[in-house]
Amino acid sequence: MKPYLIQTLKELALLGAMRDRIEISSFELARQLGTSQQTASRYLLDLDKNGMINREFGIKKQLIQITQLGAEVLQKEHIDYQQIFELPNRVYFQGRVVSGMGEGKYYTEQKGYVDQFKRKLGFVPYPGTLNVEIKYVERNKLRMLKNYGGINIDEFKTKNRTFGGVTCFHAKIDGATGAIVLPSRSHYSNVIEFISPICLRKQLGLKDGDEVKIMISLDKKLSQ
Amino acid sequence: MKPYLIQTLKELALLGAMRDRIEISSFELARQLGTSQQTASRYLLDLDKNGMINREFGIKKQLIQITQLGAEVLQKEHIDYQQIFELPNRVYFQGRVVSGMGEGKYYTEQKGYVDQFKRKLGFVPYPGTLNVEIKYVERNKLRMLKNYGGINIDEFKTKNRTFGGVTCFHAKIDGATGAIVLPSRSHYSNVIEFISPICLRKQLGLKDGDEVKIMISLDKKLSQ
DNA sequence: ATTACTAGTAAGCGAGTAT
DNA sequence: TATACTCGCTTACTAGTAA
Numbered sequence: 001m002k003p004y005l006i007q008t009l010k011e012l013a014l015l016g017a018m019r020d021r022i023e024i025s026s027f028e029l030a031r032q033l034g035t036s037q038q039t040a041s042r043y044l045l046d047l048d049k050n051g052m053i054n055r056e057f058g059i060k061k062q063l064i065q066i067t068q069l070g071a072e073v074l075q076k077e078h079i080d081y082q083q084i085f086e087l088p089n090r091v092y093f094q095g096r097v098v099s100g101m102g103e104g105k106y107y108t109e110q111k112g113y114v115d116q117f118k119r120k121l122g123f124v125p126y127p128g129t130l131n132v133e134i135k136y137v138e139r140n141k142l143r144m145l146k147n148y149g150g151i152n153i154d155e156f157k158t159k160n161r162t163f164g165g166v167t168c169f170h171a172k173i174d175g176a177t178g179a180i181v182l183p184s185r186s187h188y189s190n191v192i193e194f195i196s197p198i199c200l201r202k203q204l205g206l207k208d209g210d211e212v213k214i215m216i217s218l219d220k221k222l223s224q
Numbered sequence: 225m226k227p228y229l230i231q232t233l234k235e236l237a238l239l240g241a242m243r244d245r246i247e248i249s250s251f252e253l254a255r256q257l258g259t260s261q262q263t264a265s266r267y268l269l270d271l272d273k274n275g276m277i278n279r280e281f282g283i284k285k286q287l288i289q290i291t292q293l294g295a296e297v298l299q300k301e302h303i304d305y306q307q308i309f310e311l312p313n314r315v316y317f318q319g320r321v322v323s324g325m326g327e328g329k330y331y332t333e334q335k336g337y338v339d340q341f342k343r344k345l346g347f348v349p350y351p352g353t354l355n356v357e358i359k360y361v362e363r364n365k366l367r368m369l370k371n372y373g374g375i376n377i378d379e380f381k382t383k384n385r386t387f388g389g390v391t392c393f394h395a396k397i398d399g400a401t402g403a404i405v406l407p408s409r410s411h412y413s414n415v416i417e418f419i420s421p422i423c424l425r426k427q428l429g430l431k432d433g434d435e436v437k438i439m440i441s442l443d444k445k446l447s448q
Numbered sequence: 449a450t451t452a453c454t455a456g457t458a459a460g461c462g463a464g465t466a467t
Numbered sequence: 468t469a470t471a472c473t474c475g476c477t478t479a480c481t482a483g484t485a486a
Contacts (some may be wrong), residue, residue: 003227015364020371026451032361036481041452060449060475081302084237137256140239143280143438147244192255215269228460250470260462303470365472457473458480466472 001050001073008033008043009052009070018071021056021063030147039140067072067136067191091141093192095134097206106131108195110161112156121168121179122209123196129181130173132192132212139190139213145169146182151220153181170217225274225297233276233294234301244297245280245287258411265366272399315365317416318436319358321430324417328353336380341419344375345392347404349419353405354376354397356416356436363414369393370406375444377405394441398428404440 011032015022030040044064047053052070056063066074083092103142105128118124134142146167155165165184171194172178178196192214200206235256241247242435271277276294280287290298297385297447329352331337342348358366370391379389389408392425395401395418402420416438 003231007227007230010304010308014304015361016368017364018308018370019312022367024361025449028361037450038452038481039479042479045452052279056452062451074305074308078233078239078305081298081305084234084242084298085302088243096346125374137239137248137252142250143246144240144244170439249468262462262464262471263460266460269471281470418470450477454481454483456480456482460476460478461476463475464473 002046002215003048003050005043005050006073006077007083008040008175009047009074012053012064012160013071013074013196017053017066018074021054021065023058023061023063025061025199043197044066059202086097089218090185091145091216091218093132093134093138093216095192095212095214096139097201097208097210097212098131098133100129101129102192104131104193109161110158110163112158113166116153117122117179119212120153121170123178126197126199128199129193129195130200132173132194132214134190134192136190142182142189142192145216148218150218152180152184170219172215173200174212176200176204179190180214192217226270229267229270229274229276230297230301232264233271233290233298236277236288237290237298241277241288241290242298245278245289247282247285249285270402286391313442314354315357315369315440315442317356317362317365317440319356319362319436319438321432321434321436322355322357322415323432324353324355326352328355329419331387334382336382336389337377337390340377341392341403344377345394347402347421349402350421350423352423353417353419353433354424354430356397356418356438358414360414360436366406366413366416369440369442372442373395374406374442375403376408394443396422398436400424400428403440 008029011029012022016023017174026041026044027037029044030037033040034098044053044055045071048055049066052065052073054065074171108125108129109127126163128132150167153168156163166180167184168179171180173196176196178197178200181193181195194200194214206212235253236246239248250265251261253268254261257264265266268279271294272279278289278291278296308367313388331355332349339349340370374391374393377390377392380387389405389407392403395404397420400420400422402418402424404406405417405419418424418438430436
């Protein structure tokens with residue numbers, strides 16, 4: 001779907017073509033779009049060909065209504081803008097399940113972490129992390145999360161070593177509740193570590209390579 | 225502002241470039257947009273040239289942040305989509321003040337109308353209508369209003385003649401409260417008749433040709 | 449009036465490549 | 468590695484005009 005066709009569809013929607021058939025000539029549409037009559041006519045042909053609009057020809061002008069398909073295209077755009085302007089308390093990721101190197105289990109079993117998880121997140125994690133590889137470009141969103149700041153899990157020491165602090169965010173993976181864990185130090189990674197009270201691989205039937213959706217809440221209290 | 229540049233800007237915003245500088249190469253952006261690295265690079269140059277983004281060059285990749293101007297462009301788009309999906313209870317028009325032929329005064333002084341206006345709209349109109357000519361293409365929005373249905377003022381008879389029913393909507397013109405009057409019968413016109421308890425021409429200092437903004441509420445009760 | 453075809457021109461695209 | 472230039476090709480545009 002080409003950007004200028006979406007713009008045209010939006011213009012038609014603004015004139016009411018989502019509710020009703022609207023009467024509009026290619027010349028009028030051209031004026032609205034700041035283009036020529038010929039181009040507007042071509043746009044309408046393209047939109048029709050793509051099933052975005054229905055056209056009905058009267059004696060003079062045509063009646064145009066946006067189809068279900070066209071409405072869906074606009075709805076998608078709308079969701080994008082909502083993401084940008086209205087939901088700054090939620091961030092979404094899409095990624096693929098990958099295997100870690102087993103170190104997740106070691107960390108999530110440390111008492112120093114477990115106690116804090118229980119107190120600050122409200123659950124004791126099932127041992128191990130579910131690792132989700134996100135698109136490389138989306139590490140920017142991870143960076144954003146870190147800058148924003150989440151639920152801080154403090155560093156602690158045992159006899160043998162120091163365990164570094166991490167930042168957590170309440171999150172859902174394919175609908176299942178849990179949290180993501182970002183090491184406070186360390187560089188930006190394209191792998192998200194997910195912890196949960198349940199065994200996610202079993203509960204969700206996940207195996208390496210499966211596509212998953214992660215929703216991260218910026219609220220520090222669990223809302224639901 | 226070309227549609228594909230707006231789409232690019234939107235993509236950057238979705239990656240968080242409204243809040244923070246994001247690290248993204250032209251190659252990565254190209255993948256996001258489904259285009260070539262060269263084209264993505266050109267888009268970024270164009271956006272920069274138009275003052276929509278700020279760029280900072282590191283050793284390898286660049287840091288990009290959306291400027292105030294860029295944010296305004298996206299905000300405008302967002303408002304359009306809100307108009308389409310979220311505010312179906314308000315319709316906006318822009319138009320020019322024009323002179324009627326004095327018949328507005330005659331009608332708005334008829335007791336049969338005045339009593340109903342008072343009861344159903346909550347005010348007695350100042351004699352006369354303020355006529356606003358809207359863009360021809362926007363008559364589609366008027367048609368939509370009629371289909372939707374407003375506050376019905378019933379027809380009535382005097383000794384001499386019958387006065388037809390009209391449909392009204394609560395409305396504001398440049399912030400001043402009143403209502404618009406659409407004859408129930410009659411064809412679609414590109415002139416909106418506005419009534420108000422005050423003399424709008426005097427109160428707002430309006431003369432023929434002045435640009436005005438009309439906000440029409442689809443609520444049948446006056447909300448405010 | 450319209451819509452939309454044709455044809456010539458302008459703008460946009462991406463492979464190759466310089467830096 | 469990057470970004471972004473050139474250049475040949477494709478797509479998109481509008482004027483003219485047919486239907």
